[in-house]
Amino acid sequence: MAAGTEVAPVEAPLARPRTLLVGTAFATGAAVMFFGALFSLYSSVRNDTLAWGAEWFPEGAIELKPGGSLMSTFAMAAITMAWAQYSAIHEDRVHGLIALGLTALLGIAAINQTVFYFNDIGLPIDHNVATTLLYVIVGTHMVMTGIAVLWMGLVLLRGFGGQGTGRHQDLVIAVSIFWYAVVAVYSVIWLFIYVAK
C-alpha cells in the first residue's frame, strides 16, 4: 500500500441470526406444539378411559414390530440428515446431495411403511376414541413427513442445479431442523402408541 493512502475502515457485518433458520425454528416450534397438543389429549383421554376400565386399543391390534421398524427408519434418516448437514457446512457438495437424497428416500419409505401397516391392521377410524386419535396423530405426522420430503426434494433440485451457495447451506440446515422435529415427534408416537399403547 502506498504511503499516505487512507483506507476507510471496513464495517463489521451485522451479527444477526440468519432469517431462514429463525423462521424455520419458529415454524417448527409451532408444528411441535401441534403434536404436543395431540399427545396431551391422547394421554389425557387414555388415562380417563383406562380409569373407567374400558378398552383402549383392541387386543393385539397394535404390534410393536412395525412401529419399531419405522423407528429404525427414522433413526437412520436422522443420521443421514446429520451427514447432509455436515457436508453442507463443509461445502462437500457430492456427499451433501447423496445424504439428502438418502434421507428423502428413507422419508418416503417411512410413509410407505405406515400406509402399508394401517391398511394391514384394518382398524376402523370410528372403532372408538383411541382409533380416532391414532389415525389423527399418525396421519398428521405423515403429512409432516411428506412436507419435509418435498422440501428436501426442492433443496436437492437446487443442489443439482449447482446452487452450492451460502443460501444452499442455510436451506440444508433449515430442512434439517424440520426433519429432526419429524424424527422427534415420531419417537414420541413410538413410545406413546406402539410401546405403551
Add this chain to the structure above:
Amino acid sequence: MTDTSLEADGATALERVVTSTDANTLGRYWLGAGSLTLLASLVAGVLVALERLDLGGAEVFGSADEIFQFWSAYRVGLVLLAIVPIIVGLGTAVAPLQVGSDSIAFPRMAAFSFWTWLIGAGTTITGFLIDGGLGTPDAGSQRQAVALTLVGLLMVIGGLLGATVSLLTTIVCGRVAGLTLRRIPLFSWTLLVAGTFWLLTLPVLAANAVLAYVDLRGRTAVRFGAEDAIWEQLSWSFSHPQVYAFALPLVGIAFDIVPVSLRNRLANHDVVLVLTTLLGVVGFGAYAQSFFDTPGTPVMYQAIYVVDAFAAALIALALFGGLADTLRRGAGNLGSGAGNRPPAPMVLSVLAMLLLLAAAAVGALRVVDPFDLLATSATGAQMTLTMGAAFVGAMAGTLWWGDRIFGKVSSQGLGLLAGLAAVVGVLMIGVADLLSGFMGQNDFTGASLAAAGSPDSGVDALNVVALVGSVLLLVGALGWFANGIRRLTGAAAPADPWGGHTLEWAADASTVEVTSERPLLDALEHAGSAS
C-alpha cells in the same frame, strides 16, 4: 419497502393486488379485511344480545341451535377473524419500520398467509351462515356445514400462523445495528411476545379442530366431532386466559404512544418488557380445556387457573401503574404542543389499558369460588372487555401510525368519537354481563329461561344495557371504518406528525445511530445540547 410484485412487468391492477408482497400493502389488506369481519362479528353480537332480551323462546333466530351458532360465531369472529388480524395488519405495516428493516421476512409467505386467512375467513363465515358453525351436528346444524366451518377455521389458523412467523422473524432478524431486543419499540416487543405465544397456542387449537374434523368425517363420530364436544374443545381460545395473549400488543401500542404524546421517556422500560412477557406467559391458555379436567376437579377449578387469573390482574395493574406514572410525569408537557388537548390516540390507548385492567379484574372475580361465576355471563364479560380493549388499542394504533401507513390524514375527531363509543359500549356489555353473572345468568342462555339458568328477573334490564352496549360498540366500529375510508381520500400526511421517538418515524432508519430505545429523541436531545 421491497415489493417483488409484477408492477414492473406491466401487470394489471388485479394482478398487482393479488401478488403484492410489500409489507405496507399487506398491512393495509389485513386492516381492511379485519375491519369488515369485525363489523360482521359485531352484527352477530347485536343479534345475540337482541335475542337475549326475551328468554321465553327463540324470537330472532329459529331455534336454540341457531342462537348457539351466532353466539359462537360472535366469539370466533371477534377473536380470530377481527382483532387478531387487525393487530397482525398493524404489525405487518409498522414492525418492519420500527426495527429499521426495508421489508418483511419471507414476503411471499406473508402474502400467502393473508390470502389463506382471507379465504379461510370467507369459508368460516359461509359455514356459519349455512347452518353449520360450531353447533351440534345432526341436532340442528348441518353436518357438512360444520365440517366446512372447521376447514375454514383451520385455514384461518394457518394464515395467522404464517403471518406471525413472518412478523417474528422480521423483528428478530431485521433489526438495524444497535437495536438490541431490549431496545426495540414496545409495540414490536409485545408483538414478539404475543406472537411467540400465538405460535405456541394456535397449533393447539388447530389440533383440536383437526381431531373434531376427522371424527366428524370418519363415518360415525365417536366423541370429538359429536354433540357439543366441538365447542367444548375450542372454547378455551375465546376466554380467560388465552384472550390476554391475543390482546397483549395493545399494551405495546399504549406504551409507544403515551410517552411520545407527553414528550418524555418511559421511566421503567425494562420493567415493562418483563411485565409484558409475564402477561404473555399468563395468557398461555392451551391447558384450560376440558380434556385436561382431572377426575372430580374441572380445570377451571384447579389452582393454576385461579392463580393465572389473579396474576393477570396484578400484572395489568402494574402495567397501568407504569402508564399512569408516565402520564403523571409528562402531564405538564401537554400544553406545549399544537394544542392543549391530548391527542386522540393517547386518550384511546389509555382507555384501552383501563379496559384491560377491568377485564383482568373481572377475570379474577370470576374464579373466586363463592361467587360461582365460571359458567355464567361473567365469562362473556371478561372476553368482551379484553377483546374490546384490544380493539380500542388497535383504533389508537391506526390513528397513530395511520398517517405513516396510508400516507394520508384522517379525522382525529371522528376517530376519537368512534373510540369513545366503542369504550362506552364495551364497558356497558362488560358491567351488565358481570352483574347478570352474579344473578345467575348462564354464559350461553339458549332460548329459554331454563337454559339461561333461571336467573334473577333483574337480568332483563341488564340485558337491555348489554344490547345498548353492543349497538354502541358496533357504532364505534362503523365510525372507525368510515374514518379509514375517509383517510383513503384524505390530504397527504406529514412524514412525522407526532415527533416520534422510534425508527418508524425516521426518514432513513439506516442513518440513525441507535444507542437507546428512543433513538430519534436521543438525536434531538443531542442536537439540542450541541447547539
